[in-house]
Amino acid sequence: MYNLAASKQDKILEVIATVAELESSLKPLKAKGLKIALVPTMGALHNGHLSLIAEAQKKADIVVCSIFVNPTQFTDPKDLEKYPRPLEHDIKMLTEAGCNFVFMPAVKEMYPNYPTPENWAIDLGSAEFVLEGEFRKGHYQGVTQIVFKLFDAVKPDVAFFGQKDFQQVLMIKNMVAVLNLEVQIVTCPIIRENDGLAMSSRNIHLSEADRAHSLVLSKALFFIEENYADKSIAELLAEAKAIVNTITGVELDYLTIVDGDTLLPIKEKTHKNTVALVAAKVGETRLIDNVIIN
Numbered sequence: 254m255y256n257l258a259a260s261k262q263d264k265i266l267e268v269i270a271t272v273a274e275l276e277s278s279l280k281p282l283k284a285k286g287l288k289i290a291l292v293p294t295m296g297a298l299h300n301g302h303l304s305l306i307a308e309a310q311k312k313a314d315i316v317v318c319s320i321f322v323n324p325t326q327f328t329d330p331k332d333l334e335k336y337p338r339p340l341e342h343d344i345k346m347l348t349e350a351g352c353n354f355v356f357m358p359a360v361k362e363m364y365p366n367y368p369t370p371e372n373w374a375i376d377l378g379s380a381e382f383v384l385e386g387e388f389r390k391g392h393y394q395g396v397t398q399i400v401f402k403l404f405d406a407v408k409p410d411v412a413f414f415g416q417k418d419f420q421q422v423l424m425i426k427n428m429v430a431v432l433n434l435e436v437q438i439v440t441c442p443i444i445r446e447n448d449g450l451a452m453s454s455r456n457i458h459l460s461e462a463d464r465a466h467s468l469v470l471s472k473a474l475f476f477i478e479e480n481y482a483d484k485s486i487a488e489l490l491a492e493a494k495a496i497v498n499t500i501t502g503v504e505l506d507y508l509t510i511v512d513g514d515t516l517l518p519i520k521e522k523t524h525k526n527t528v529a530l531v532a533a534k535v536g537e538t539r540l541i542d543n544v545i546i547n
């Protein structure tokens with residue numbers, strides 16, 4: 254473990270690599286009755302992640318951020334291999350943000366027998382298999398497997414996730430319900446670049462042209478949001494898809510308006526709990542985004 258003096262808030266960020274070290278660091282804090290928050294990430298931190306840390310600082314006494322590029326949730330080996338890992342930059346950001354702990358385990362710490370798969374099979378409901386679950390088969394088994402391990406290591410009172418990964422939050426809430434876990438799940442709003450693009454670690458892979466093209470995704474979602482009262486569902490979807498399809502080099506996986514729990518397409522605009530979601534490949538980079546309609 255090593256410490257870095259924070260440049261802004263004069264706090265110390267403790268960098269921790271093992272579950273044992275994490276447990277012994279947190280034990281005295283828990284004994285004092287301090288409230289512990291966990292912000293799970295895969296690193297390559299940006300302002301979206303920092304908004305989760307800031308929210309966690311408001312709601313808890315101690316904030317643990319985990320950085321772990323979890324191999325079991327990747328369905329494309331190339332995506333895993335090229336996932337950005339700017340560790341010094343991440344530590345600097347967390348230090349400046351006044352985060353208390355960063356947990357950065359090695360793969361063998363979380364999966365001692367890696368690459369031999371461990372048993373993990375949880376019933377996350379039928380929403381596991383649509384949208385991201387259809388395009389990244391097994392993804393949410395991998396996500397819930399690592400989030401369960403992180404919850405078990407930190408035993409947080411509260412954990413923070415971004416709405417950008419809308420289906421992920423739903424799957425994690427379903428896991429918490431199925432396993433009866435004692436952790437509160439908080440969803441934080443999507444942080445966007447000034448031009449509308451949802452911040453994402455994978456944005457770093459976008460070429461200059463891809464970066465410009467990527468704007469059609471948020472544009473299509475904002476179109477749906479702004480015209481929701483005036484057009485039919487079929488018109489909204491057709492016109493939003495047309496916005497995306499004006500750009501060659503952007504290939505839609507889905508653009509859909511669904512119920513926020515079942516993730517099945519809604520039939521009536523009077524439906525409550527409605528969300529529009531998009532996923533597309535922009536050049537070689539796959540991006541997702543969404544807006545909550547009501």
Ligand SMILES: Nc1ncnc2c1ncn2[C@@H]1O[C@H](COP(=O)(O)OP(=O)(O)OP(=O)(O)O)[C@@H](O)[C@H]1O
Binds near residue numbers: 301444454
């Ligand atoms: N723009 C954003 N606004 C709010 N939360 C975000 C944003 N981007 C990511 N998050 C949240 O941060 C947490 C960690 O996400 P992750 O480290 O995978 O970053 P990411 O930017 O989503 O990267 P990726 O390129 O893998 O999608 C998740 O709960 C995610 O939803």
Ligand SMILES: CC(C)(CO)[C@@H](O)C(=O)[O-]
Binds near residue numbers: 396
């Ligand atoms: C929740 C998570 C950290 C699990 O690896 C990841 O899916 C992410 O960063 O959204």
Ligand code: BAL
Binds near residue numbers: 326327418421
């Ligand atoms: N933020 C979601 C993690 C993933 O794409 O694997």
